[in-house]
Amino acid sequence: MLTLLAIITRMATYGHPDLHVDEAFYFAAGVEVAQGAVPFVDVWDRKPPGHFMLFAALAMISNCFVTYQIAATLFAAATAIAIYTIARRLVSPWQASLGGVIYLLSICLFHGQGGQSPIFYNLFMASAAAALLAASTALNRRRGQALVAAAMLLAGIAITIKTTAVFEAIWFGIFAALLQIRSSGLGAVSLRRIIGWIVLGALPTLLFAAWYAASGYWDEYWTAMVLSNLRKPVEQTGNLSRLAILVMMLLPLLAASSVAMVRIAGLEKGFFAGWLAAAVIGFLSVPAFYLHYTLPLLVPLCALTPVALGLPRLGATLLGTAAVTPALFYSFFDFADTRKAQAAMSVLLEAVERSEGDGPVLIYHGPPLLYTLSGTKFPTALAFPNHLHSAAERNVSHIDTLSEVRRLLALDPATIVDRKTAATNTQTAALVRSYARENCRVLASEPMMKGWDIEVVVHGDCKAPAPQ
Known part of the structure; x- marks a missing residue:
């Protein structure tokens, strides 16, 4: 159902050659990389190398730009399914499905109807979150350890697609470490596991960095990943007004998640509190506040908001408003x-x-x-x-x-x-x-x-x- 909804909400954009200038460039750059161009050397942007590799892989399937739009649909659908899986720990199946539905509707409202970066890396973060929560009840078994390792690797991959994912990845690492310490204490076994998880999370970035250093392109890599972000001036006009508009657009989800946070307890409450805080820090770390910068926030919000249905009248009002708002301000069939x-x-x-x-x-x-x-x-x-x-x-x-x-x-x-x-x-x-x-x-x-x-x-x- 969620995959079908993803197609329905996005099908009007298939074949649109200029949805957003940045995502059109990502695919054009992917074609160049697929033909041998080296990111940061032959084609430059601040996006991490994993982002270039993702679009290059899509370009290898076909150099027709509709390829990335179809791929984005599949990633969005898979993310909605991951959101359902997370929410299912807290609510009934039909309530959890509403989280996925609201995600698919909301991303279009926030300029995620195409292939903006978060449409792709949200899947890795949502899957990592689902794996961590599943591991929390089986940490001392092989399955639990495998799930935590997978979560760290998924979060690490997300960082190579968009650097601001590092804040959520850090929280996931902290949460995994706290689970391990609570389960087995802070002994040698726990330290080995925690260090191993840190290495797994950093591994994708370390591999890319090592390749650039070995290939003689370290300066280009370091400039793109670090110096360019320090050099770019903060936009001085329109920031606060854009932020105010974004907050207003998010109000139904923010209200529903606030109700949900009051109703959940224990491990899940701590996990979501930290996840939301980390996502907000990532959002604020690039204070330009364009619509698509909100997309990473939608994953924890949509996974959490179905809990508000525990208060039937209030919850239904808030979730109904969250579901209807995109249709009021975005044309799904244009x-x-x-x-x-x-x-x-x-x-x-x-x-x-x-x-x-x-x-x-x-x-x-x-x-x-x-x-x-x-x-x-x-x-x-x-x-x-x-x-x-x-x-x-x-x-x-x-x-x-x-x-x-x-x-x-x-x-x-x-x-x-x-x-x-x-x-x-x-x-x-x-x-x-x-x-x-x-x-x-x-x-x-x-x-x-x-x-x-x-x-x-x-x-x-x-x-x-x-x-x-």
Whole structure:
């Protein structure tokens, strides 16, 4: 049932080429990695290497971008089933199923209708939580130890997909350690087990780090994983207003989970209290507060909220509100938007393909999926357009942004894709838009991005500037 619901709630988006610029880039980058590109070296972003590997694996199945949308549906359905499994420890089967249903509805409300990172790593965290709770009653048996080991490894994999999962992973490790100490005391056996679990949780990250060090790419890896996050400035505008909106949207789930926390006791109460706290810390650690940043919070909230049905009238009101709210603010069957985006992308793609010239395609500010659809290789490691046009992304990588744009323009690009909107990196915008204005002609202009309808312009048939 949950798998069918996942398909129904997302089927209108299948084939949409521009759901969100970041997830479209993830798949385009996955195609590059599948063809031999090295993350952080040939294609750059702050996402951990496991994220690149995940999308590369999907690209190996097919370089058609619908692949990641179908995979995201399966991951969302599996996460809902894991939520059901967790909730089943606390409530009846039909009540637990409501947790999975509300999750599948809510993720669409919070921009999870496509392939944002949490749609994938939420499955690993939810499965780890289910394994830990199952292990709590069998810790001294082989099955219990295997479940804890699996939970630590799953949490470790999640960290390699999105770094902020580390906070939940740490809590899972603490909870497992507390279970072990409560069961057997703090002796040599417990210490060996706890150390082993720490190693398992860190293992995926350690393996990636070791590979980069051995391959001579340590600086690129360290910059992407650590330094870039320290260099990027915190957004100064709109943060608090976005946070207030997110809290209002979450109110039914927050209220239901508060009621649920009062009604549960013992081991489960401690586990959920710590899990929610860790998820909130992860949410606050990147204080931009965009809608999809809320997606990791939905897993513990949706697993916990069915307990509120223990107070039938209040619980039914809260869960009913949580289930209905997504339908009020998100259109689950907007097939027209997908058709509109497909038509616009077809026009842009046709313009890119008929543009004449020997130079590369440069997508300065536009849908990065055009690289993949046109069969064009990334001309730069900074292929995610935000890295080129956003002031917040200036020089956060190991590559100087302005120097890289100058290098790209020196290649005499035959096609430049841009949007009719301001770019906050005024230095690169001035260079790119001057080149397009002086050397190219407009081949196509189509509105993209639902709700914004910002024109995407293909400047093509670019002629190399006259030598100075």
